[in-house]
Amino acid sequence: MCNDYEQHIAWAEYCRMMESLALKIPSHQTELDLPQADDIHINDPAPVMRAAGDAIELASMTFGFPPAGPKGGPVFNFRSEGRQFNNSKRCLVPASAFFEFTGTKYPKTKHRFTLNGHSFMAIAGLWREGVGNKPPTFTMLTSEPGPDVAPYHNRQVVVLRPSDWAAWIHLTKSEAELMLPLPEGSLSAETVRAGSE
Structure with missing residues (x-):
């Protein structure tokens, strides 16, 4: 499952994409709200896109919902099948790539996935307010x-077409329409680290 992704999105490119989709950016936001990172792992802070009035704002949150019980770990991936999200806090996770791993021995082989025809993608997510003095948290839908992705893993994160970003944030289409893998050839994969045999 996706527990590692990359965020190298140029601010100018982000603004161009948002403008092309007629999505407003709050005037106070700058490139400082979109920090670059080679690897964003569980429990790391990262920017997510969420509704803010008639705009879409970037907000820093922690990757992974807190464990549900004393023995569980953070919930970083959340199954989308058969669920309704109209009462959930929906967000988009901007990423230049996400990673999947294959093999049984550490270090595993690392594969990098990018969205063809676009410099970055947005993964469907959910967010929750922080408890106490902790920051808000987010998880990715699968x-x-x-x-x-099937040759590499039996699940995948939901990468939304840019034209569906607003539909997810405002839920103007059904979950069944949005929570689908993209057609063949939409994502490119490259092996960026060979693992142990």
Whole structure:
């Protein structure tokens, strides 16, 4: 499952994409709200996109919902099938790439996935307010794997078409329409680290 992703999105490119989608950015936001990172892991802070009035703002949150019980770990991936999210806090996780791992021995082989035709992607997510003095948290939604991810993993994060970003934030389409893997050829995969045999 996706527990590692990369965020190298140029502020100018982010602004161009948002403008092309007719999505407003709050006037106070700058490139400082979109920090660069080679690897964002569980429990790391990262920017997510969420509704803020008639705009979409970037807000820093921690990757992974807190454990549900004393023995559990953070919930960083959340199954989307059969669920309704109209009463959930929905967000988009901007990423230039996400990683999947194959193999049984550490270090595993690391594969980098990017969205063809775009410099970055947005993964469907959910967010929750922080408890006490802790920051808000977010998790990524998952689905059955599409043809581009199936050779590497039996699940995948939900990468939304840019034209569906607002539909997810405002839930103007059904979950069944949005929580689907992209068609074959939408994602490119490259092996960035060979693992142990």
